[in-house]
Amino acid sequence: MNNRLLLWQRVLGWLALLMVAADVYFVFFYAPTEKYMGDVQRLMYYHVATAWNAYLAFGLVLIFSILYLWRREERFDHWAASAAEVGVLFTTLVLITGPLWARPVWNAWWKWDDPRLTATLILWLVYIAYLILRASIEGQRGRRIAAVFGIIGFVDVPIVHFSVQWWSSFHPQVISSQGVNMTGEMVVTLVFTSLAFMVLFFFLLLARVNLEKSAAAAARLEERLYSAD
Amino acid sequence: MTYLAIGTLVVWVAIFLYTLSLASRQRKLQQRLEELSNALDDKR
Amino acid sequence: MGFFLRSSLAIVKKDLRIQFRQKSLLLSMIVFALLIQVLLHFSFQANQAALHHVAAGLLWLPIFLSALLGIGRLMAIEEAEWNWEGMWTAPVDPGSIFFGKMLGSLLLVFLVEWVSVPLFFILFNPPAPQSLPLLIGCLLMGTWGYVSLACLFSVMAQASRLGDLLLPILLFPVSVPLVLAVVRLTQIALFPTMPGQEWVWLAVLGAYDILFTLLPILLFEYLLEV
Numbered sequence: 001m002n003n004r005l006l007l008w009q010r011v012l013g014w015l016a017l018l019m020v021a022a023d024v025y026f027v028f029f030y031a032p033t034e035k036y037m038g039d040v041q042r043l044m045y046y047h048v049a050t051a052w053n054a055y056l057a058f059g060l061v062l063i064f065s066i067l068y069l070w071r072r073e074e075r076f077d078h079w080a081a082s083a084a085e086v087g088v089l090f091t092t093l094v095l096i097t098g099p100l101w102a103r104p105v106w107n108a109w110w111k112w113d114d115p116r117l118t119a120t121l122i123l124w125l126v127y128i129a130y131l132i133l134r135a136s137i138e139g140q141r142g143r144r145i146a147a148v149f150g151i152i153g154f155v156d157v158p159i160v161h162f163s164v165q166w167w168s169s170f171h172p173q174v175i176s177s178q179g180v181n182m183t184g185e186m187v188v189t190l191v192f193t194s195l196a197f198m199v200l201f202f203f204l205l206l207a208r209v210n211l212e213k214s215a216a217a218a219a220r221l222e223e224r225l226y227s228a229d
Numbered sequence: 230m231t232y233l234a235i236g237t238l239v240v241w242v243a244i245f246l247y248t249l250s251l252a253s254r255q256r257k258l259q260q261r262l263e264e265l266s267n268a269l270d271d272k273r
Numbered sequence: 274m275g276f277f278l279r280s281s282l283a284i285v286k287k288d289l290r291i292q293f294r295q296k297s298l299l300l301s302m303i304v305f306a307l308l309i310q311v312l313l314h315f316s317f318q319a320n321q322a323a324l325h326h327v328a329a330g331l332l333w334l335p336i337f338l339s340a341l342l343g344i345g346r347l348m349a350i351e352e353a354e355w356n357w358e359g360m361w362t363a364p365v366d367p368g369s370i371f372f373g374k375m376l377g378s379l380l381l382v383f384l385v386e387w388v389s390v391p392l393f394f395i396l397f398n399p400p401a402p403q404s405l406p407l408l409i410g411c412l413l414m415g416t417w418g419y420v421s422l423a424c425l426f427s428v429m430a431q432a433s434r435l436g437d438l439l440l441p442i443l444l445f446p447v448s449v450p451l452v453l454a455v456v457r458l459t460q461i462a463l464f465p466t467m468p469g470q471e472w473v474w475l476a477v478l479g480a481y482d483i484l485f486t487l488l489p490i491l492l493f494e495y496l497l498e499v
Contacts, residue, residue, distance in 0.1 A: 048263070069495055089247055093240050100236040125446035132442055136433040141498075146431045148492045149443065152425075156447045157490065163450035163477050167457070200244065207251045214258040221265035225272070226250040 005210055012203035019196035031189040040104045045189055047097040049197040050090040051120065056100045057087025057153055057201065058127060065150030068143065074216065077143045080150055082208035084130050086201060091124045115165045126153045277372070280365040283446040284373025285380070288347070292381060299381055302343040306389040324399055325466075329459035332393045333452070336416065338424055339389070340382045341444065345437045347378050348427040367497050368490035371453055375424045375486070382416055399463055401469040407471060408462035414475070415455035418482040419448055428496050454478045 027045045034041035040089075064080035067073075098117050099109040112118055130153055134146045317323070324331075350356075351374075359438050390412065393399075402408050423444055430439035444474055454474040461471050 040231065040233045040236075042233055046236065048242050069492075089243065093230050093243060096239050100232045100239075109371045122446055122449050123248045127440045129446055131491055132435070132437065133429065133433065136435045137429075138440060140433055142413075144495050144498060145432060149426075149429065151492065152422075152447060152485070152488060155484065156450070159450045159477070159481060163453045166473055166477070204247065204251070205245075207248070207255070211251055211255050211258065212271060214255060214262060217262050218258055220268060221262065225265060225269055 004211075005206055009203065009210060012176065012199055013019040016196070019133060019192075019199050023193050023196040026189040026192050031186050032183055034186075040101055042161060043097050043101040046197075047094060047101060047195040048190060050093045050097070051193040052092040052194055053086050053197050053201040054120075055092060055157075056198070057083045057090060057205075058123070058157065060205075061087065061127075061130070061150045062154035063117040065147035067181045068147045069151075075142075075213075077147070078207075078209050078212035078216070080147065082205055082212055084127055084134075084150070084209055086204045088127045088131060089204075090197075090201065091127065094120050095124060113168045115161070115168045118168070119161045119164045122164070123157060126156065129153075147226070156203060171229050277366050277369045280369035281373035281376060284370060285377045288377035289380065291350070294378075298343060298346055299384060299478060302339045302381065302385045302477070303388045304338040305342060305469065305495040306385050309338055309457045310389065310392055310396055321398075324397060325460075325464055328397065328399050328463055329456040332390065332459055333415070333455055335389050335393075336365050336382070337388055337419065337452075340378075340435075341441055342422060343381060343385070343424040344378050344427050345430070346422065347381070347435075348374065348424065348431055356366065361482055367494035370497070371424065371489055371493035372486075375489075376420050378424055379417060379420045382420055384452055386412060386459075387415065402463050403465050404462045407458060410475070411455055411458040411462060411478070414482055415451060415458075418451045418485055421482070421486050421489060422448060425493070425496075430495075432496075449479060451481050454481070 023045075027042055031042065033039055033043070060083040061080050063078045065085065068076035068080060095117075098120070100109070102114075102117075103109050110117065128150055130146065133149055134142065136142075137145055277392050282337075310331070313334060317327055317331070366491045423440065426443040426447075427437075427440050429443065430437060454477045458471055458478070460466060461474075
């Protein structure tokens with residue numbers, strides 16, 4: 001089982017590297033310069049691709065949290081914890097590329113009126129809370145509690161989106177693909193970048209899961225070592 | 230440096246650093262696993 | 274269903290008996306809310322013009338913060354006496370234990386609001402509310418959702434090294450939709466602005482309350498497990 005995961009990790013790692021390299025061509029050369037925003041708009045590809053994959057990550061946290069509570073198999077918990085960590089990484093990137101794209105376009109780093117950016121901030125805070133929760137409770141109880149929060153957190157996500165949207169509905173200034181004049185090449189670039197980041201995401205996820213498994217194996221060996229006295 | 234350059238750089242550096250961190254943690258754990266299994270073998 | 278409610282009410286009765294005998298927790302929560310209001314008054318120096326923008330916050334912050342601390346203490350009582358293990362072995366639906374704790378906490382927070390809301394009107398002198406029913410409904414529904422999640426997360430926080438500090442870290446991000454809803458609704462209830470918006474926000478609050486009461490009830494057994 002472990003070897004199969006390691007194999008997949010290696011395969012995905014190389015595939016990710018290839019696709020990301022190819023993606024550079026798409027993002028910086030194939031895609032045309034946007035009419036009104038200029039070259040900085042190219043950040044959108046990374047911004048949106050990491051955002052979609054972050055949602056994928058947190059969806060996986062939900063699924064594995066439910067599976068863990070249902071089946072109590074430790075491996076499900078490894079997947080949940082790993083997905084959350086990589087998800088937070090990607091969400092952090094969304095929150096960095098967003099303002100960097102926004103500054104030259106709007107002349108402001110942050111606008112609370114932008115529902116997407118605000119919702120992403122809340123999402124980030126929810127899963128940072130998840131990681132803090134995980135880090136501060138040990139053992140079986142910690143895993144169970146984290147799983148409960150993993151479920152509540154993801155159920156909250158659509159509600160956050162909807163309410164933040166309504167909150168800012170008077171000043172719609174969306175920094176997203178909706179503000180951009182999307183040509184065919186841009187769509188292709190966006191899709192390819194998203195796929196590249198998805199492969200990258202699964203590579204990182206597997207690497208993190210394998211790390212969890214190794215840590216769990218070490219903990220088991222330690223127990224055997226120190227209890228057999 | 231343009232915002233585009235900074236943004237792109239941040240994305241790639243962050244992912245690269247995270248990958249490196251995972252690799253180094255994995256290496257240390259492998260070492261630990263070897264130590265532990267040797268210690269267990271010695272006990273027998 | 275009847276049994277579920279009866280078990281919950283048994284817990285509510287127990288909690289209320291303790292709280293009204295001791296009174297110290299309830300009184301402290303009320304005093305805390307009052308202190309926050311005074312602090313906010315000095316921090317914001319809200320004149321009548323600015324009041325329009327900050328009134329909702331001035332009304333709700335004392336409630337949110339006082340509930341946060343109070344519910345932390347309320348749940349800690351059980352942890353200290355190993356009551357969770359006792360309740361876990363009782364032949365009742367674990368969800369009813371949660372619901373009982375939640376209703377008890379809700380009643381206490383309502384009592385705090387009975388003091389803090391009139392105090393808000395006295396200290397900050399807003400104009401008479403446009404719609405009192407809306408304000409009351411908003412207070413009821415907003416407090417319900419907030420308290421429910423605070424109770425759930427408080428149990429989680431008690432189990433952690435960080436203790437009570439973890440509660441706001443877990444609660445605040447997840448409660449953002451509720452905060453948005455109650456702020457908008459409070460603004461509409463207090464001032465003549467944005468007509469017609471209230472139905473969306475009431476729907477958001479309603480959905481939020483139902484969802485985040487049912488989910489904790491369903492999931493509570495996993496927290497109780499030893």
